[in-house]
Amino acid sequence: MIRIIVAGLTMAVGSIAPALAEGNALAQALESMARQPDASGTISRTLFVGLAMVESTAIYCLVMAFIILFVK
Amino acid sequence: MAASSLPLATLGGLELPQSAVTTWGVMLGLVVLGLVLRARLSERKPGRLQSVLEMLMEMLCNLTREIVRAEPGPYVPLVATLFVFVLVSNLLGMVPGLSSPTGDLSVTAALAAIVFFSVPVYGIRARGVGHYVKTYTEPSPFLLPLNLLSELTRTLALAIRLFGNIMSGEFLLLVVIGVVVAALRSYAHVFLVAVLPLTLFLSALSLIASVIQAYIFTVLALVYIGAAVERRTQTERAVDPEQEATA
Numbered sequence: 001m002i003r004i005i006v007a008g009l010t011m012a013v014g015s016i017a018p019a020l021a022e023g024n025a026l027a028q029a030l031e032s033m034a035r036q037p038d039a040s041g042t043i044s045r046t047l048f049v050g051l052a053m054v055e056s057t058a059i060y061c062l063v064m065a066f067i068i069l070f071v072k
Numbered sequence: 073m074a075a076s077s078l079p080l081a082t083l084g085g086l087e088l089p090q091s092a093v094t095t096w097g098v099m100l101g102l103v104v105l106g107l108v109l110r111a112r113l114s115e116r117k118p119g120r121l122q123s124v125l126e127m128l129m130e131m132l133c134n135l136t137r138e139i140v141r142a143e144p145g146p147y148v149p150l151v152a153t154l155f156v157f158v159l160v161s162n163l164l165g166m167v168p169g170l171s172s173p174t175g176d177l178s179v180t181a182a183l184a185a186i187v188f189f190s191v192p193v194y195g196i197r198a199r200g201v202g203h204y205v206k207t208y209t210e211p212s213p214f215l216l217p218l219n220l221l222s223e224l225t226r227t228l229a230l231a232i233r234l235f236g237n238i239m240s241g242e243f244l245l246l247v248v249i250g251v252v253v254a255a256l257r258s259y260a261h262v263f264l265v266a267v268l269p270l271t272l273f274l275s276a277l278s279l280i281a282s283v284i285q286a287y288i289f290t291v292l293a294l295v296y297i298g299a300a301v302e303r304r305t306q307t308e309r310a311v312d313p314e315q316e317a318t319a
Contacts, residue, residue, distance in 0.1 A: 056229040
């Protein structure tokens with residue numbers, strides 16, 4: 001039971017910062033796309049790569065949650 | 073865990089997971105499709121599928137050119153194979169009765185391992201062993217352990233990202249379907265009105281996620297390969313200032 005609670009907490013706390021960061025990055029990207037529609041291809045590609053990098057933190061939390069849940 | 077890592081059958085103590093069958097099915101299907109299409113290729117009258125695939129190829133070539141900043145020739149076979157395989161595997165979860173093989177960590181780990189090993193191969197081929205190894209000590213030799221560590225963690229993240237996204241999509245659908253079953257059993261049919269549109273919405277969401285995740289996997293593989301091919305050591309920069317300016 002404690003494992004489940006801790007794993008849930010890991011995901012909950014660990015996804016706060018990446019969520020904020022991804023939202024921030026997306027907002028900035030949308031703004032620059034609105035300003036320069038010509039560059040939207042480059043911006044969206046860089047955005048995807050950047051989002052994937054930011055997401056890594058949440059992914060490490062997911063790995064930790066799995067380890068907490070399943071490794072005895 | 074996800075449905076695709078559950079064993080279908082046991083053969084003398086060896087479990088045969090569903091993902092093994094579906095990955096081989098995807099590979100077989102793609103190879104057969106490729107052979108059939110190759111026999112039917114025509115320059116004058118391209119069929120519908122041929123046109124779509126040509127557009128896809130062109131997109132991947134342009135992507136490679138932009139990210140790796142080199143002629144896409146040696147990179148496109150690997151990258152296009154990864155993209156098509158991951159895309160078809162992700163979308164396979166939409167077929168009733170089947171589950172995405174990429175919802176199994178073993179499959180995504182194998183895909184990430186392919187990227188992990190192809191990065192030094194491309195790097196060494198483009199720059200030679202000495203220069204490639206030197207990039208690991210690049211800003212300063214003290215960062216060598218961190219550079220090596222990042223090589224491993226990014227591979228891990230590549231595998232878990234695809235696995236987590238696809239598995240969570242399937243899991244959410246399963247949970248919602250569980251709610252539907254519970255509602256049917258308890259005669260609380262009012263829930264169905266709320267839950268059935270939700271399943272539709274979640275399916276659409278996981279459809280979008282499937283395509284985007286395939287794209288992200290491909291772009292990240294390209295970025296890693298591009299970094300290995302392009303990253304220049306300081307001595308190379310001194311020798312070749314012209315290319316540095318264009319890059």
